Amino acid sequence: MSRMRNATNRTVLFCLAAALLGAGAVLASATGPVRDRLPAGWPRLGTDRVWLDGDELGRWRDEGWWTPAVIAALSVAVLLLAALVLVQVRRGLLRELALGQPEVTLSGPALAAALAERAGAIDGVDDARVRLRGNARRLRARITLTLRPDTSPDAVLHRLAHGAVAEARAATAPRALDADVRLTVRSHRARRLR
Structure with missing residues (x-):
């Protein structure tokens, strides 16, 4: 998510929250239990007020x-x-990506599926999911890998960076491709005996 979009979202949410909080405070100050507990200098609405x-x-x-x-x-x-x-x-979702010539495009979901397939083929990876976001100049791949319990994360990250991510960067060149990798480990639960 871009900084401008993030700042806009936060500003809109803050203004909406401030308006709702102010309206709630005004309405609550008209009730007896709240009005009696307000500090002496604060404005109060009368109990006989009719809106x-x-x-x-x-x-x-x-x-x-x-x-x-x-x-x-x-x-x-x-x-x-x-x-x-x-x-x-x-x-934020990447639909299509133009590749040099106007008539040649790369499908965003197809690139994500290929990247997920290459990442899932790495030794020790149990499951791989990829979401591509971005625009025509800068792409971001969010990669979630589920590792087996005995797998070294360093080895998986090294293979991922020099394999699947490097190939995706070559396919999307000259655009920059940033990769956010999240690693989880599949818990191996002991089987219950009856």
Whole structure:
């Protein structure tokens, strides 16, 4: 994930959290148990405060534009949030990669499958999973390897770096390919005897 995208996500989440926290604090200060425990200098809402009385609500209902406007605004907000989530999910995955000529492309899932197959063929590797992310200039491969309990991680990493990752870098040149490798060990559980 790029730094700009990460900073944007954090900023949006912080603003949303601050708005929700502020609204919750205002609403909670109107209740008796919370209002009585607030420090003396803090503003308090009165217990008799009515947010929207019957007459005010009746005037809003008489306006013909009010209900459709609220529904339209909420619908636009939901659609924008859904589009933001969809962009966040789809943006990072590598679909296709142009190789020099416009008509020659490399499929991202095919490259990930080939890299996973080569990584899974290394001695001591029980399972290999690869996800490719990035853009046309810089690629990132997230490789998750499950090792057998008696396997040396140093040897596996050396073979992976000089074998499968080196071949993937040659295939995607001149683009940079960064590899994040996560190693897990398959636990060997003792069999239960009855």
